[in-house]
Amino acid sequence: MTQPKKLIEVAMPIKEISSESVRDKSIRHGHISTLHLWWARRPLPVCRAVVFASLVPDPTDENCPQAFRDAVGSLLKEHNGMDAYKPYDNIPYTAVVDPMEDNLRNRLLMFIGKFSETYIQKGESTAAKDKLSNASLIKWDNKNDEEIIGKARKLIWVAHNAKNGAKAVDLLTDFDKHYKAIKDAEKDLYMTIDRHIESDDVRAKEAKLADAIESFLDKMPRVFDPFAGGGAIPLEASRLGCRSFGNDINPVAHIIQKGSLEFPQKYGKPIVYSREEFVKRYGEDELKRVSAENSLYAGGDKVKIDNRLSFDVEFYARELLRRAEAEIGHFYPADDKGKKPIAYYWARVGTCSNPSCRAEVPLLKGFYLVNKSDKQVYLKPIIDGNKIDFTIGKGKSDAEGWIKSRQLVCPCCGAATGTNELKRQSINDEYKMKMLAVIDESNKGKVYRTPETKDKEIINQIPKSETISEEIVKGDSRNLWLTLWGIDTWGKMFAPRQLLAMQTLVQKLNEIKQEINVESDYGKAIVTYLGIFINRIASRETSFGLFNTIAETIEHPFGRQAIPMVFDFPEPSPFSDSGGGGLSQIDWIKRYIEVECISPFSTLLQNASSGEKEQFSAKSITAVVTDPPYYDAIAYADLSDFFYVWLKRTLSDIYPINFATPQTPKTEECTALKHHHNGDFGKAKQHFENKLLQIFDAIEHQTSDVVSIMFAHQSTEAWTTLCNSILGARLNITGSWAIDTERSSAGVKAKQAFLSSSVTVSCKPANRSGFGDYKQVKLAIEKKVEEEVAELYGLGFRGADLLTACFGKAVGEFGKYERVEKASGDEVTVAELLEMTRESAFNALLKGFKGDDFTKFYIGWLELYGFTESDFDDAAKFSRVGLSINVADLFTHDIFIKNGNKQSLADAVHRNEKIKRLGESADASLIDQVHKAMSLYKGANRRDLLAYIGKVAAQPDSTFWRVLTSLDELLPKGIDDQKQVSGLLENKDNLIRESGQSRETTEQQGLFS
């Protein structure tokens, strides 16, 4: 029987998913990203939507089982007494005004995500949390909603089991029976007094629960993520009740996954202790604490703990801190009133290269400790000869930093010390460290003071700790540029007292392990979280941490996917209860466990390189949903060694195989990093493609249905590799969706190859037939691309996001054939295909735009690339697309800024700086005129502006205004160019009117030429 298409192959509510995905980036409490840092986590809404849509059929497909249609009809009728999934009467914020047809497919889309009435009425001013309706599956607030998640599980269940004419009502009854068996077994087990003590009764109840879960999962799809990373995709597959599998090659990722996808769901459950047992385990003090929290009942005889796992993790983490503090707490001396600091502020100190000065200068880029509207605190330098000291100032600081344009400008003599000399001093270990300030907590927030003598003297008494001698990978100056400064071992990222604190915590954990039954899986779970806890402390307790001067918080060094060189840093006291200290780290872990403990379904995890065909038997996986590494964008293994070296010291006895290697495994990692291949980028690319091909090949063998792949890289090269691997593994692309995931449009301005959206392509085994004629295939692709551009453009997608979404469509068309040939008989390659797709997208975007070629080019380029950097070749290719301009002219007209063999689009400021009389020649292009007007507007030069408008844009329908409108749409909100463009547009009527008057006056005065 022909299989119906899956929903993901035909439709997705991408605007709704984008909206909630953007919100997801700012969610903190209990969110998976807050348990332990991992790079480039996918937002949960997109993962939940993609998993769901990969598992359910399109109800309007003629081959869709009737049972599924009936289930959609009955389950997506109402929620809380409302017709919550009724498709929109008027599709929000699109040009489409027709009502969205009320059919089953659209109801399914509205179930995944639907904009709320508030949003429909108020638009973007709606608070992020209110944009989606309360009945939407992907809404953060619904992650544990039994009814909404239950509907999704039921729909998946019916879709998966609707064979041989089975009826929806019978399938749903069967679901209820299986689900109830789990709930009953849970209740039975979790209410058993003292279930932590092994007994036949407890074992039988545990087995009953395990059986109930197994027999439920036996009837649900099997979903696999071969690149599970921080775990967002398998978490959502489990939440939806699937049998979920996740692989990752990286042991750090594996530990994070155990803490996120396995232990909370297995062990984060209630427990009831007899009073006696409780006291035996935790002591009288703990009994007092819990009785204050009303955990005692049955006349004080029983203690009920809502979440056994989070309770134990907190108990042992506090114990760990207590023991460490008893040993080294005196190295963080209290002030005269007995108050202990929460943090210290330090700087590395370089030496001025002027031989007659040689001042020891703290390498500061600025002096603010706090810089917010209602509070400003700064370090106030006191300079005496070549001696530098500081007091604390309040209010505005006028001083400029001493590190400027990558050199040190000595505040004592004014001499400049260049980067090379600063690096030399760092490499030769000549830097000293200077404590500049001490941070205390008061009831009015943080207060800053100069260090007292005892704060400074204690540093000389810090005993030397064993260092961490494992080396930081060299040759990756993009991600790990601190190695260029001689920071070449992980131990060098810690100041002496920080290293002491870290090593003491490790030692105390190893002591505590003796008191926990680490032979049991539950004991392992507790210790795993203690390892995660120590890692969280390490990421703040490093001399590469950062102090956020606006939020007054201590942050880890991995704000980007890199570890930059840092000269000044905060050192939190691990024993303080303020943010950055140990206790707050416990809180983050507890919150995650408590949020993700509701579901009974956990993920089966493997710490291995994917691509082993034997891992699953043929076609035994229902769907793969995954997010492979983005080519060369993130050096996962190299960066995560920062954490690996600590986990090796805390958990290698518990997980000996995972931590057998000195550092994370690198050779099998599926990335295109040239420093892993002796600097040869060609080899790195080939490695990535081979590895991806091997993994997709295994997946094709293992999977019976859809393979959904998320990818967030914009370069054609990265896409060529991805598509080669998909096609090489005998898969073809059947659907392609761009989903916005970033908070702001910063990505458009930032010169990086990451997309602000990720594109998800759904693939199925290819059904290839015969040879395709390039001409025919090209026509078909052009048509598809034109449709795609029109649709996505209407939905607000721009730039590379829009382009890469077209890639998916084009490859789908191409992959229908065994081979596509040109008239010469030569085979068309994927690289050629994607290049042709770019051209088609560019043409589709420029369709109907009337103007000179430079302006067309500027607008088209802005749409596709924004201000990101791209390869020189791209410009050459583009200038050929239906335009008659020479690529060299783009540089002479300063349309582009050249940077080596790359270029990026120049903005108005740059162009006006470079071309003195921009827009003034008789044959000036429209973009020159617009940029000129923007500069006059910015300079508040109204008289000249009016004269200029009178000359080039005196009519409301002048093409000049249309170009401005296009720019207004395309430019990232908030950047300078966009402000001027929108300012000009807002004043359009006045400007035209006044320019007319001013022309008349000047004509009368005979001044205007």
Ligand SMILES: C[S@@+](CC[C@H](N)C(=O)[O-])C[C@H]1O[C@@H](n2cnc3c(N)ncnc32)[C@H](O)[C@@H]1O
């Ligand atoms: C883009 S990340 C996945 C992020 C994940 N979706 C999340 O939300 O956190 C890609 C992951 O692939 C892993 N990886 C790289 N090569 C691998 C291989 N050969 N086998 C398995 N995993 C691999 C990396 O360690 C990384 O965690």
